[in-house]
Amino acid sequence: MSLMNNLSTSMISSSSSTFLAPTSFNSSRTQSVSVPLKSINIVKCVATPQEQQNAYKTKVSRNANIAKLQAGYLFPEVARRRAAHLLKYPNAQVISLGIGDTTEPIPDVITSAMAKRSHALSTLEGYSGYGAEQGEKALRAALASTFYRNLGIEDDDIFVSDGAKCDISRLQVVFGSNVTMAVQDPSYPAYVDSSVIMGQTGQFQKDVEKYGNIEYMRCTPENGFFPDLSKVARTDIIFFCSPNNPTGAAATREQLTRLVKFAKDNGSIIVYDSAYAMYMSDDNPRSIFEIPGAKEVAIETASFSKYAGFTGVRLGWTVIPKQLLFSDGFPVAKDFNRIVCTCFNGASNIAQAGGLACLSSEGLEAMQEVIGFYKENTKIIVETFNSLGFKVYGGKNAPYVWVHFPGRSSWDVFSEILEKTHIVTTPGSGFGPGGEGFIRVSAFGHRENVLEACRRFKQLYN
Amino acid sequence: MSLMNNLSTSMISSSSSTFLAPTSFNSSRTQSVSVPLKSINIVKCVATPQEQQNAYKTKVSRNANIAKLQAGYLFPEVARRRAAHLLKYPNAQVISLGIGDTTEPIPDVITSAMAKRSHALSTLEGYSGYGAEQGEKALRAALASTFYRNLGIEDDDIFVSDGAKCDISRLQVVFGSNVTMAVQDPSYPAYVDSSVIMGQTGQFQKDVEKYGNIEYMRCTPENGFFPDLSKVARTDIIFFCSPNNPTGAAATREQLTRLVKFAKDNGSIIVYDSAYAMYMSDDNPRSIFEIPGAKEVAIETASFSKYAGFTGVRLGWTVIPKQLLFSDGFPVAKDFNRIVCTCFNGASNIAQAGGLACLSSEGLEAMQEVIGFYKENTKIIVETFNSLGFKVYGGKNAPYVWVHFPGRSSWDVFSEILEKTHIVTTPGSGFGPGGEGFIRVSAFGHRENVLEACRRFKQLYN
Structure with a gap:
């Protein structure tokens, strides 16, 4: 999902130099390739404790x-390195294929609504x-009929959210805090982070780059990016993303069964x-609820973002x-509903009007065009790396290309690419230790930027 | 803040009758007074466990x-009673003054933006x-200059949210989960509920109607709705709402000091x-940061809702x-920023454009008009209950009127009013044991409905 999250506009950085590590950066030096690139400010979402010796402290x-x-x-870390790069090369025409942020305008049928x-x-x-915290009835009904027709999912099983x-x-x-959880390794960082925040995990173990008490299900080319379940310990919760961010792999019907x-x-x-389900090209399930029995063991999250x-x-x-x-027989949906009622007040009514327009026949067609555009980008990136002799994974069912650099450190490759081509990618190891040796290249970008990036990749690796 | 929250469109109720307690209600029978009343569906945010004997259960x-x-x-409970009332009187012209939900159209200068x-x-x-999780720079700057000018609050101290x-x-x-907390008694239920959810409290103690390990700071007419701090135990966190929901009381500068x-x-x-700060008529602080030293001990939440x-x-x-x-000297803002980055992706960009328009000079003027309208409603309600000989609190600095029915049960009064006038209020005891004997009457409503409600109050209590 969001990789732009932690790269975005500075929070505490702008006005108090002593309060922040020295990563402030004036993004106005970032220059355009052919379409103006978004200005990027740097935020530091985690900081090391700084004792403020004379300051009042609460208890x-x-x-x-x-x-x-x-x-x-x-x-x-990506933001810091990008910032350092731009300080070093203030006139660099930086292209970001690191961030999973959409770049193309929203179809008019949706914004008009x-x-x-x-x-x-x-x-x-x-x-x-105040609307229903669970979402407007019409939107819930449209979601059910668009994405879950004949799957036994009813309107009231669906909770509309802000993402x-x-x-x-x-x-x-x-x-x-008392549950155990498993994640694909590599995986979208929000699963692990939110688990840490809720107190489900132990400390981070630097030697293995894992948090204690999380089951990391290794997903590699060797196992077709589907974990060997015979080696996975039982946990209460299993986070599973397909089509996958970052590997781009999509689980088959047999695997999901x-x-x-x-x-x-x-x-x-x-x-x-299932945030990338509509990117699926292969005949794999687009919803976990296509698998018989899944309704008794699964929750599905999804999004209009991509x-x-x-x-x-x-x-x-x-x-x-x-x-x-x-x-104890208590329905999970009822506790989720209670949390939605207590900790949330529903998505913006205007956004919900947009969602309903997305699910009209015109809206669905318009979304397919946007998705088709990004899939074309993906194809260009895949072909580029293939032509350079790299082993490339993903890209067919997801807007992410997972490029293998065997035996190399992800961060080293990230730095090499940034230094020599001014392209920001995402180091695979950032998604978990199983991502080491890989780089994730995002296909979200204006066509001109993607083409220019591919030219630079060819110059570097030819 | 929101009282409509838990009254809104049904979640699990509509399609599975066995799944839900029998509170489903077809709201189409609700009829208009002079302006169409919103249709109200019933949701049950909490349910008792139901063992589903033969159903598969996870572990x-x-x-x-x-x-x-x-x-x-x-x-x-309010929703259930309202639903039962409408089943009994299907043609009743119900007026809701229970819900803190706004009813008047948004000024055009804001919706146009x-x-x-x-x-x-x-x-x-x-x-x-993806925008900055912390909010758009222009909006943060406008919030700082509109509400915190000369208070030493900087743009980057402000986090824009979805409410x-x-x-x-x-x-x-x-x-x-390891902090202790205090709340005003009575108070907006989200403070206590969210504390319970995070595991900060003990069990609910039915005899005193309080959760264990929460410090309830009694706010009554006797103490001017400001707690006797000499009797309040030290806690880590103190939730404090002023102008207050539900009592309508606003703390003075001396009290806040x-x-x-x-x-x-x-x-x-x-x-x-401070969600109701703009409703203040008296010369009390509109922000806690007007009090010297507050920046070292206080967080302030606020909203465009009302x-x-x-x-x-x-x-x-x-x-x-x-x-x-x-x-340990670590800034609270940095951990909040981390949570905002990990658990949130910022408010909708369209809503933020609306917020920015609210803070333009035209927008501020338009908001003052809306607020003035609701304050006029409040005055009508206050005068009605005054004329009937009730002791009435609040109403001057907040859109809520807190009516005293000494020696009576809030729920009994709620039922009496509903039964005899078809008006929904909110029983004070629902905000905590300190609300017993009171009814909260909300001033959010179309003028015709407020006037009609006051006619009915006069018929009932004259």
């Missing part, structure tokens, strides 16, 4: 779980206040992240079938 | 903290993807909820001064 202890989070974590809803809020008939990332954290609040059986045998709950360019508009959804029960 | 234990939440909590931003997202120049309720929960995630001193002496952190009718648009903000430090 409130810092949350020990949050203190476990690693300072040198992926995105702040949002504009219409905005204007309606100025009328007596069109005004609406999958937000729902992942709300799910963690539902689960609490095994995963569901594994969960069922263990009494585990799968949190299935389909409609809604990364800034904020709209997603989570499916929790009423058949999914805790060990 | 994941239900989160014991969430299980502590009371089934008979305020809003589901949101529509413009929506359309711009369809252009190459106007498109934006104060959401930020309260994110703050609780920052604090974690005492509160800040109390926090400083104890090393506590105040979470100051100023601009943004309850459905979703936009708020939280101020965490960089001077606020945990006991």
